[in-house]
Amino acid sequence: MYKILVKDKKLAYSVSSYNYTPQDEGLFIIGIALEEEKIEEAVTEVLNELRKIKRSSLSSGELNKVKKSALSSFIYSKESIEAQADDYASNYALTGDYNFSKRYLRGIGAVKKRDVARVANKYLDLDNMTVAVIKAQKETAAGAVPASNDAGTASNENRKFDIKKTSLSNGATILLCEDRSLPIVSMNILFKGGVRTEDKTTNGMSYLMANALLKGTGSHSAEWIAKETESRGIIFTSFSGKNSFGISVKCLKDDFDFSLDLISDILKNANFPEKEVGILKDLQLAAIKAQEDDIFATASKELIKSIFKYHPY
Numbered sequence: 001m002y003k004i005l006v007k008d009k010k011l012a013y014s015v016s017s018y019n020y021t022p023q024d025e026g027l028f029i030i031g032i033a034l035e036e037e038k039i040e041e042a043v044t045e046v047l048n049e050l051r052k053i054k055r056s057s058l059s060s061g062e063l064n065k066v067k068k069s070a071l072s073s074f075i076y077s078k079e080s081i082e083a084q085a086d087d088y089a090s091n092y093a094l095t096g097d098y099n100f101s102k103r104y105l106r107g108i109g110a111v112k113k114r115d116v117a118r119v120a121n122k123y124l125d126l127d128n129m130t131v132a133v134i135k136a137q138k139e140t141a142a143g144a145v146p147a148s149n150d151a152g153t154a155s156n157e158n159r160k161f162d163i164k165k166t167s168l169s170n171g172a173t174i175l176l177c178e179d180r181s182l183p184i185v186s187m188n189i190l191f192k193g194g195v196r197t198e199d200k201t202t203n204g205m206s207y208l209m210a211n212a213l214l215k216g217t218g219s220h221s222a223e224w225i226a227k228e229t230e231s232r233g234i235i236f237t238s239f240s241g242k243n244s245f246g247i248s249v250k251c252l253k254d255d256f257d258f259s260l261d262l263i264s265d266i267l268k269n270a271n272f273p274e275k276e277v278g279i280l281k282d283l284q285l286a287a288i289k290a291q292e293d294d295i296f297a298t299a300s301k302e303l304i305k306s307i308f309k310y311h312p313y
Contacts (some may be wrong), residue, residue, distance in 0.1 A: 001049055005032065005225075007279060013044040023094065028123065036135050043131060049089075050124050057117035067230040070108050071235025072252055074101060079182055136293075169274050183253045189263060190246040198312045210240035213247065213275035217269040222276055224264065230277055234259055242313060 005012040011035035020027045033040055058066075078084050091100040124144065165175045194206045214236065215222040229236045235250040236259075251259045291297040304313060 001030070001046065004045055004049070005034075005042055008046065009041075010279075010282070011038045011045065013283055028287065032083045036069045039133060046168075048124065049175045050120070050126070052239070053120045054117060054124065057113045057120070060113065061231070063111070063113055063116065066303065067108055067111070067231040068231060070233075071105060072235075074105055075182060075184060075252065076235065076250060079184065179276075185249075185251050185253055185259070187259065187263070188246060189248075189267070190244045191245065193245045194241045194243050195312050198308065203312070206240040206245050207271075208277070208284060211239040211284075212272045212277050212278045213238045213270050215264055216271055216273050217265050218264045218271055220262075220265065222273070225266075228258075229262070232258065 001017070003016045010033045015031070017028070017030045020029065030046055032042055032046070053133055057274070070075045078087060087101055088098040089173060094099040094100070097103065161177050164176045166173065166176070195203070198205060207297050214225060216225070232255045233252060235248075237248050239246060247261060247263060249259050291301070307313075
């Protein structure tokens with residue numbers, strides 16, 4: 001749906017789906033952020049995709065990708081002792097079985113292609129569907145709520161880290177910390193840059209460049225990168241902040257070599273395809289427009305202007 005609605009037909013800025021499954025009846029939800037005049041066409045495209053799933057289910061490759069994603073997401077979410085304890089407690093409170101998550105994952109592993117079509121036909125009943133639209137009143141400026149930039153942080157006050165520092169011949173610094181409690185490798189590659197290196201005529205360039213980093217190399221397209229990382233359950237993102245930009249990767253340990261090779265290819269051979277950069281520009285401008293409709297974002301921006309004047313911040 002992301003490929004069709006956002007990239008190909010440019011009907012939306014984002015699309016997501018999730019299911020809410022308590023003990024009693026739950027919900028399957030598809031969320032779309034888009035312009036008001038494109039709602040009807042976007043809903044039509046969503047319904048077409050649902051009918052395809054009912055009719056022909058998924059390919060083996062797609063199903064395996066979803067299974068790997070579910071497994072890796074579960075493992076990533078259990079990095080802290082607090083998260084593991086919370087999982088046991090919520091499992092027991094909701095199902096009476098503190099190991100329910102593990103049983104749930106085994107169930108996902110057992111799913112066949114025919115099961116997906118069967119369940120889709122049973123539960124994705126278009127006659128039982130509700131379409132809810134949140135939009136601005138006609139007399140006010142259309143506004144969208146921007147995505148939150150707040151990042152939850154776990155407390156590590158009492159945790160000791162054995163961090164090893166190494167400097168390479170090219171001047172790069174490597175910080176290594178080994179933790180064998182989970183089969184995960186996390187990597188962050190940072191460069192000096194970001195807003196601090198911009199001026200009022202170039203503001204936004206670092207953010208655009210960081211997002212475009214992952215959109216293809218001389219040998220691999222953006223679609224190939226997305227497909228290969230998703231099929232392995234790899235979380236692969238880029239970022240640009242006030243003083244730095246870079247790439248963040250989280251993978252299962254068996255995919256470390258693949259992830260490192262891909263990072264190397266991107267940093268050496270990113271080709272910034274014109275089409276992909278154009279899409280990212282539109283999304284970035286839409287996000288700026290959405291901020292202008294948010295009272296907190298507007299107040300924050302004006303405060304920063306008054307403090308930093310003509311400084312890049």
